[in-house]
Amino acid sequence: MEGLLTRCRALAPHSHHLSGYKPLRFYCSPSRGRRMVLSRVFQPQNLREDQWHSLEGRSGELTCKSQKLMLRVGLIHPASPGCYHLLPYTVRAMEKLVRVIDQEMQAIGGQKVNMPSLSPAELWQATSRWDLMGNELLRLRDRHGREYCLGPTHEEAVTALVASQKNLSYKQLPFLLYQVTRKFRDEPRPRFGLLRGREFYMKDMYTFDSSPEAARQTYGLVCDAYGRLFDRLGLRCIKVQADVGSIGGTMSHEFQLPVDVGEDRFAVCPSCNFSANVETLDMSQTNCPVCQGPLTETKGIEVGHTFYLGTKYSSIFNAQFTDVHGKQSLAEMGCYGLGVTRILAAAIEVFSTEDCVRWPSLLAPYHVCLIPPKKGSKEEAAAELTGNLYDHLTEVVPQLRGEVLLDDRTHLTIGNRLKDADKLGYPYVVIAGKRALEDPARFEVWCQNTGEVVFLTKEGTLELLSQVQVV
Incomplete structure (x- = not known):
């Protein structure tokens, strides 16, 4: 006993x-x-595989274990390609995950906010991402002809918010502002259930610091919090160097969960623990750039991503504060994402058998x-x-x-x-x-x-x- x-x-x-x-x-x-009592739980289940395809509204094969299980036992139900109803068990698990995230983010000084999903085009045009992100943005017009997008991320919105505060002092910084909200991306080929959809939940944090040195300290603080989060969930994630992509900045890391169904490829050095997304390495590079040892390539699911942005966005929106000398200075920024619904699906992918769902202990509905x-x-x-x-x-x-x-x-x-x-x-x-x-x-x-x-x-x-x- x-x-x-x-x-x-x-x-x-x-x-x-x-x-x-x-x-x-x-x-x-x-x-x-x-x-x-179980008889009162709303839980459509026991669908045949041909019914899954019909409900998905597309002909793609269901090759992902987590997708099959979540459909079979009634955790999700297809609404349209890349969009799912999250059913009661899944919502309970997600609410628990959000509470774990809240604990870790607030332990390092994070303050929770909630920004609109509907984002004005002019914010994105100011950073040129309205054109840069192209078809990935889900766009619409209101009755007055104004253009918007459904936010896939909120760098523009949060920087404009902070910039609107005209009397910020260095004594108030850093700000670590985060939210857990629905995000939208017009995926050309949504697949793998909650692992790659058009509508999903994300935790996104945006930090504002008074100097590059302070911003890098905050960057390390958030990355460490991510590490603790994944440890608590029992997920063996690897922090790898990554490309900054359309978000930009000068430094970026992904948190990759090694799994065969993963669409990302990253390289790890067993000798010195160097790791990087293969996109950041030379095409022919097979040895570690640090110790010259052989690199091992593996597949993974990206469950977190961090960026050091510097003043890329604060300079555009004039997000300033008064420094110790009484002068106006631009805030140094970072942004940090966690795929909330993706973490749920990835955990099921890792922990479950082919026939039975298994949860991280903390997240069991x-x-x-x-x-x-x-x-x-x-x-x-x-x-x-x-x-x-x-x-x-x-x-x-x-x-x-x-x-x-x-x-x-x-x-x-x-x-x-x-x-x-x-x-x-x-x-x-x-x-x-x-x-x-x-x-x-x-x-x-x-x-x-x-x-x-x-x-x-x-x-x-x-x-x-x-x-x-x-x-």
Whole structure:
């Protein structure tokens, strides 16, 4: 038992509980009290593969494991090419991811804002990106003929916002302004589900510093925060040198998650840990530019990207502050992105089997699924024990309030419901089966992330699940 507890604690060693979070609850009949029950979850699922193609509205093959799984078990549902409905389980997981991001960004001084998705053309024309980004921008006109785009990123908007503040002092800097919002890009060939879509969620941060030295310190601070974030999620990301692309600046890094389905290619030196996107290397370069050792090339999914911008945008929009000498100076900027929905899909791609979703422990939509006996079975007398366990878990273990789901589909066998639970990847599945009728009653506890099955009394089950850490 102690060994199992130790392994469970190790699954999410850095997670924190936010007491202010009030989750959505599903209410069943008054006789059962206020319990979240599976029969009330909206979850279209069990689509055949030919139906997936039809719903996608295109003929591309579904070759990505995360896309297949998320469609099959009802985590996403196609709306149009490159756009998806995010269904309740996915929204819960994404909200948890956003809370982890908030913790890491606010720990380094980040302040959360929310900027409009609708961005005036004149902002983008001022930086020439209206033409430079071409068809990637989703453009529209309002009834007055004014042109806009649906923002794929917000460098122009945030710099104009800061520039509008005319009495900034160096004492107020740095500013680390970030948001988590929908972004839009007119992908020519959206594919791989949430890994490459036309509409997606991103965390984008923009920093304003008083000097190049301070800006580089902030750059390192944010990169370190990204590293901690991925460590907490159990994702082995590699920070690689990257091209600045259309965003610009003088320095850029990508956070790449190595996986075969990844569309990016990057090179790593095993000897000195140099790493870079192959786009930044010479076509014929096979040796490390630092130690001359052989480079190893691999594929990855870009889940984060950072840029040191300098004064590229602040000079255009005149984002200034008063320096220590009383003179007006341009702010030094950086920008930093995390693909929120992409991280979710990439994590499923890495952790899951071909048939069953597995989540980073912190992001599991529900941490515990309780399965009572089938109605009319010999074990039906143990059904009340399951309800009592639900009530005790949500009353005695504070962090599990809102994290326990009761599979009340008692017309199905325990085996069928366990199969569904396995596909959805709850970290813990607790079954009231034959052993629940013994004295003392014992629950069958499946620890999905370790693959272990243990039989525990109610007290033992409470002790085990009290170790669960929830963000």
